[in-house]
Amino acid sequence: MTQPPARQPSLYIPHGGGPCFFMDDPTGMWRGMEAYLKALPASLPEPPKAILLVSAHWEARGFGFTSGERPGLIFDYYNFPPHTYELTYDAPGDPALAARAATLLAEAGFTAGLAPDRGWDHGVFIPLKVAWPDADVPIVEMSLDASLDPALHLAAGRALAPLRDEGVLIIGSGMSFHNMRAYGDPGASARAADFDRWLVEAATATAETRTALLSNWKQAPSGPYSHPREEHLLPLMVAAGASDAAGAKKVMETALSGFSFA
Secondary structure, three states, rough: OOOOOOOOEEEEOOOOOOHHHOOOOOOOOHHHHHHHHHHHHHHOOOOOOEEEEEEEEEEOOOOEEEEEOOEEEEEOOOOOOOOOOOOOOOOOOOOOHHHHHHHHHOOOOOOOOEEEOOOOOHHHHHHHHHOOOOOOOOOOEEEEEEOOHHHHHHHHHHHHHHHHOOOEEEEEOOOOOOHHHHHHOHHHHHHHHHHHHHHHHOOOHHHHHHHHHHOHHHHHOOOHHHOHHHHOOOHHHHHHHHHOOOOOEEEEEOEEEEEEEE
């Protein structure tokens, strides 16, 4: 008798700045995050059958899912070294998973559709190239809904939760602090730390409390400062919504927080 797959967690990971893991890093800024990503596969109960990754870098009307057999790469970062535009990541797509995820959302009342011609943006291939360098796990990218409504994304995560019992690893790929204009602001570190403390408290709370806090994240200390636009925070909502358990913090350093939801 075939054993059912182990339940996979849902994760929220920071994906770094552009192709950061594939450039010189003399100050070691990204080494902690790189080590975290490399350790992800060993932290799972078993190798995932597939990965459903929600990227901060794709917004659509409703929720979209890449459904090609071999999606190409979208180099949506700018002014980086030429070699970073020659990176490859030849993982397979998973059209059946894309269809299954879209159906789950449609049955829950969401607008969802397939995108057979869309490639994977850097929110997908940059962190996964670190974590699964052999590119041997099928991947489906999921968009954000263009409304950027946090409660909507939490509810979408709940609708997708059955995938975890089917061996699918749900990953939200964003950044816990994403204010590009804050660089050079002498007060940025303190304000980032304020929001980070709140975010860790919210993400590690019970599911009911977590949902209430994350739905109203703009009321958090330095919330709108940390995310002038919320697209890099919303992948957390999907990952958190897919679990009824309290989250566990996986924090590399302030402003680079990741979370796991059992």
